[in-house]
Amino acid sequence: TEETLVLVKPDGVARGLTGAILARIEAKGYALVDIRLVEPDRETLAQHYAEHEGKPFYEPLLEFMMSGPSVAIRLAGNRVIEGFRSLAGTTDPTTAAPGTIRGDFGRDWGLKVQQNLVHGSDSVESAERELAIWFS
Ligand code: GTP
Ligand code: MG
Numbered sequence: 354t355e356e357t358l359v360l361v362k363p364d365g366v367a368r369g370l371t372g373a374i375l376a377r378i379e380a381k382g383y384a385l386v387d388i389r390l391v392e393p394d395r396e397t398l399a400q401h402y403a404e405h406e407g408k409p410f411y412e413p414l415l416e417f418m419m420s421g422p423s424v425a426i427r428l429a430g431n432r433v434i435e436g437f438r439s440l441a442g443t444t445d446p447t448t449a450a451p452g453t454i455r456g457d458f459g460r461d462w463g464l465k466v467q468q469n470l471v472h473g474s475d476s477v478e479s480a481e482r483e484l485a486i487w488f489s
Contacts, residue, residue, distance in 0.1 A: 356386065356427060357434045358483040360472035363421040370458055371424050374471060377440055377454060378428065387427040387488055393418060400486050413465035425487045434480055437473040444469060 359378070361371050379385070393401070398415045405411050428437060442449030446459025446469045455469045462468055474480035 354429050354431060355433050355477070355480075356429045356484060357437055357474045357480045358472070358487055359426040359428050359437055359474075360391075360487075361424040361426070362468070362470055362472060363417060363423055364468040365458075365470040366424060367421050368458075370470065373458070374454055375426075378426075378437070381436065381440060383428050383430040383433050383436065385426060386429045389425050389488075390422050391425045391487065392422050395419065397486060401483060410466055417464075417466040417468065427484060427488055434474055434477065438475065441469075441471050441473050446470070 361374055365371060365374060375385075395415060398418050399406070402411065402414060402418075405414065430436065440454060442453025442455035444455075445461075445467060446455040447461045449456035449459065449469075451457060454471055459469050474483050
């Protein structure tokens, strides 16, 4: 069965939304294989976000991801990669569809980084790469 990496990012943890987000994941029927509180260092985040190096939001993104703990989740289920991305909604929380995690709980706070509550791997290759980073 397929696996994906989900992160409840620092804004989700700080706002006390971890339980609400987990409830949606569980209600959808995906299986929690592993879950842990993480406080990643710069090197870990540089690996995780390697594809975004050099983009204008890269530095603010790393700073934000080091601003507090996140919750890392190894999630399993048939088509879970696609399924969790659908639960999460589109990247920009202001316009993410209501009914999604980002659409219901997120918005633009006028900061340099888009605080959009969750991360989900975007392909089988990304999932394998990212799971090795966060659950090695
Ligand atoms: P993830 O599941 O977190 O990977 O989100 P995504 O796949 O929807 O977005 P992407 O991988 O393109 O970007 C990673 C993260 O960088 C996003 O979740 C945002 O926090 C941030 N980000 C992406 N694009 C922008 C942008 O155009 N502006 C700003 N300020 N932040 C961005
Ligand atoms: Mg992404």
